[in-house]
Amino acid sequence: MAYKIQIDKKSCQGHARCANRAADLFKLNADGYIASEGFEVPAGREMDALNGAVSCPERVITLIDEQGQPVKNRNVLQAALDAKKK
Numbered sequence: 001m002a003y004k005i006q007i008d009k010k011s012c013q014g015h016a017r018c019a020n021r022a023a024d025l026f027k028l029n030a031d032g033y034i035a036s037e038g039f040e041v042p043a044g045r046e047m048d049a050l051n052g053a054v055s056c057p058e059r060v061i062t063l064i065d066e067q068g069q070p071v072k073n074r075n076v077l078q079a080a081l082d083a084k085k086k
């Protein structure tokens, strides 16, 4: 199972900080608003996804772990990713 990004697309205000962190993950539409309501995070891009999520001042992006729980903290994510490698 992969990590997922959930996006409350209708609440996006077009700040574009998510795309500045990871443009290939957080694609914007022609008007500068987030284009997606969510996606599976490619393996190895979990920290980029979290960085994009926490950069949004409107808090419309949420990283969801493999157990379906939201992840908001880089240290917690890093520990989980490290544990997976063992």
Ligand code: F3S
Pocket (backbone or CB within 6 Å): 011, 012, 013, 014, 015, 016, 017, 018, 019, 028, 032, 033, 034, 055, 056, 057, 058, 059, 060, 061
């Ligand atoms: Fe929208 Fe937040 Fe990105 S307001 S464009 S989801 S930084």
